[in-house]
Amino acid sequence: MRKWWALFLLVAIPAAPQPAPLATSSINPEIHASLMHDYTIDVIVKPHAGDAWSRLAKRITGDGMKWKQIADANGAGDKLNSSKSVHVPLRLLRPELQRQVVESIFPKDHLTDSGWRHVVTGGSGIEGESLWNIAEWFTGDGANYPSIRKANPAQGLSTRPGDVIVVPTQLLAAAFGGSSEGQNASTPATEVRKPEDDPVERTSENDHVPATAVEAVAGGLATLTYDRSASEPYAVYRLQKGEALYSSVAIRFTGRVYAKDVGDVLDRIVKFNGIEDVAKLRVGHPVKIPMSLLLPEYLPENDPARVAREQQKRESAKLAKRTRAKGLGGVRVILDSGHGGRDVGTEHEGVFESTYVYDVMCRLKGIIEKKSAATVMTTTKSSDTGYSIAEDDALDDAPNDQVVLTTPRYELDDPVIGVHLRWYLANSIFRHAIREGIAKEKVVFISLHADSLHPSLRGAMVYIPGERYVQGSFKKSEKVYLARAEVRERPVVTHSEEESLQAEGLSRDLGESIIDSFENDGLKVHPFDPVRDNVVRNGREWVPAVIRYNVVPTRALVEICNLGNPRDRALMQTRAYRQKVAQAIYDGIVSFYKEPEGRDSRQQTADSR
Numbered sequence: 001m002r003k004w005w006a007l008f009l010l011v012a013i014p015a016a017p018q019p020a021p022l023a024t025s026s027i028n029p030e031i032h033a034s035l036m037h038d039y040t041i042d043v044i045v046k047p048h049a050g051d052a053w054s055r056l057a058k059r060i061t062g063d064g065m066k067w068k069q070i071a072d073a074n075g076a077g078d079k080l081n082s083s084k085s086v087h088v089p090l091r092l093l094r095p096e097l098q099r100q101v102v103e104s105i106f107p108k109d110h111l112t113d114s115g116w117r118h119v120v121t122g123g124s125g126i127e128g129e130s131l132w133n134i135a136e137w138f139t140g141d142g143a144n145y146p147s148i149r150k151a152n153p154a155q156g157l158s159t160r161p162g163d164v165i166v167v168p169t170q171l172l173a174a175a176f177g178g179s180s181e182g183q184n185a186s187t188p189a190t191e192v193r194k195p196e197d198d199p200v201e202r203t204s205e206n207d208h209v210p211a212t213a214v215e216a217v218a219g220g221l222a223t224l225t226y227d228r229s230a231s232e233p234y235a236v237y238r239l240q241k242g243e244a245l246y247s248s249v250a251i252r253f254t255g256r257v258y259a260k261d262v263g264d265v266l267d268r269i270v271k272f273n274g275i276e277d278v279a280k281l282r283v284g285h286p287v288k289i290p291m292s293l294l295l296p297e298y299l300p301e302n303d304p305a306r307v308a309r310e311q312q313k314r315e316s317a318k319l320a321k322r323t324r325a326k327g328l329g330g331v332r333v334i335l336d337s338g339h340g341g342r343d344v345g346t347e348h349e350g351v352f353e354s355t356y357v358y359d360v361m362c363r364l365k366g367i368i369e370k371k372s373a374a375t376v377m378t379t380t381k382s383s384d385t386g387y388s389i390a391e392d393d394a395l396d397d398a399p400n401d402q403v404v405l406t407t408p409r410y411e412l413d414d415p416v417i418g419v420h421l422r423w424y425l426a427n428s429i430f431r432h433a434i435r436e437g438i439a440k441e442k443v444v445f446i447s448l449h450a451d452s453l454h455p456s457l458r459g460a461m462v463y464i465p466g467e468r469y470v471q472g473s474f475k476k477s478e479k480v481y482l483a484r485a486e487v488r489e490r491p492v493v494t495h496s497e498e499e500s501l502q503a504e505g506l507s508r509d510l511g512e513s514i515i516d517s518f519e520n521d522g523l524k525v526h527p528f529d530p531v532r533d534n535v536v537r538n539g540r541e542w543v544p545a546v547i548r549y550n551v552v553p554t555r556a557l558v559e560i561c562n563l564g565n566p567r568d569r570a571l572m573q574t575r576a577y578r579q580k581v582a583q584a585i586y587d588g589i590v591s592f593y594k595e596p597e598g599r600d601s602r603q604q605t606a607d608s609r
């Protein structure tokens with residue numbers, strides 16, 4: 001049995017995590033908007049009595065069909081509960097409402113001949129709204145931020161209150177005098193993409209959360225009591241000395257890690273408890289947490305959801321028969337540096353995920369080849385520098401020149417296509433290995449990333465494919481895919497239930513081995529549940545596509561650290577740390593293939609671990 005992760009938090013300073021909005025305004029009696037501390041604009045709409053989703057959507061967005069996007073944004077089903085206010089993404093509002101919202105929140109803004117003149121307001125820490133935020137509000141898409149930066153050459157990536165940013169006319173959404181109605185609404189691309197297909201990590205949600213956030217640290221055992229008779233059942237947790245509500249409750253018990261999600265959950269808990277000032281909570285204060293927010297492992301022992309999850313874990317562990325491989329003989333390691341080329345991944349303060357994880361991958365490849373008998377294959381490669389290891393601490397900006405090594409190669413123009421080609425390629429490598437006579441348990445797939453989470457979080461986290469998300473068949477049939485041999489070889493991917501269960505078990509073992517060696521090597525590990533079988537974000541759960549559609553039974557996505565945290569970010573910019581990370585992952589692979597101490601691996605069962 002693994003050590004119990006969720007433990008006491010020793011938090012130095014009780015911080016006020018989610019203060020009142022920076023600005024709030026009423027557009028009309030039913031629409032209110034606030035500028036939140038993470039510089040998102042939250043628009044809240046009060047439904048009419050007896051309203052239906054489509055009617056509300058028609059009134060607010062001009063298009064009844066947009067109801068689904070609004071319902072999704074609220075994590076709601078097809079039936080609107082008209083007694084509850086709903087959040088509506090700004091970009092979905094009718095143009096005139098968008099403009100009213102923005103003008104009321106930023107009264108100094110106005111339209112000029114060259115474009116929209118935005119005056120940075122700030123109010124949350126030293127930095128003001130990010131260029132991403134600004135691009136999102138005025139052009140409808142945060143990804144337009146490089147064009148805004150180009151138009152304001154003196155502007156760095158971060159802003160300060162009082163800075164003036166001009167958004168050029170040709171970029172503006174219709175609401176702000178631009179010509180493109182299309183940019184106003186969500187682009188077709190975002191509509192057809194499922195969240196699990198979207199590898200584009202955007203920093204906007206996590207930028208500018210107060211940098212004073214206290215680091216979340218794990219400690220002792222969590223004790224919850226439950227009240228299931230209430231109209232909304234809840235658990236009660238008593239705050240310990242020095243614990244902050246967001247880390248002790250929101251992050252720990254609900255599993256949220258993204259800044260916006262942590263904020264949303266915190267809002268909900270604050271309201272649910274009628275807490276007036278989060279900074280004034282005393283030690284021992286009973287905090288009620290709606291049970292619908294809890295991670296399954298924090299539900300009562302006999303709760304069906306918890307029972308089902310534990311059952312699934314046991315079954316997957318039973319099927320996960322590890323193989324021994326001394327010196328990694330006969331092992332094939334497929335390494336995937338999660339981004340590259342024009343796909344830069346997440347970016348914080350000029351630290352680009354793609355650049356740094358590629359360097360870690362090259363180091364890891366070097367270690368495996370030098371110290372073991374395993375063979376290494378990669379999904380991407382730099383056209384210019386190959387796998388050479390950087391000699392600098394801080395590395396050059398992205399974009400780089402990595403390509404996906406399919407036949408023919410893919411230049412990584414589109415990150416989503418890139419992700420699908422990565423797993424198609426991995427699946428092809430896997431099939432060839434099997435044909436060569438390599439046991440399927442001797443192939444390992446590791447995708448390397450760096451995270452963009454709430455700034456209080458540090459350290460490594462590993463995602464593995466939870467069985468319940470890996471089902472059915474899937475294929476890509478667009479030209480760009482079928483042009484590649486690895487896709488044509490087998491366009492359709494299918495996972496049987498048994499395969500998915502076995503993959504979950506083997507992958508969990510690998511994930512735990514890697515996390516253990518991070519700890520043994522003195523590297524930071526995520527304080528709560530560092531091995532996770534799904535991503536939780538914006539009220540949705542999924543498994544990242546690169547491991548979801550992958551057929552290598554033992555596969556994991558490693559988030560090396562949290563680039564949203566200043567200390568992790570500083571570490572990433574040192575060679576020594578990147579080398580240590582590569583070594584720790586190598587040690588994790590080695591221990592995964594090592595005979596468990598004092599045991600015959602063939603007898604190994606779920607109970608022994």
Ligand SMILES: [Zn+2]
Binds near residue numbers: 338339345346448450
């Ligand atoms: Zn990534």
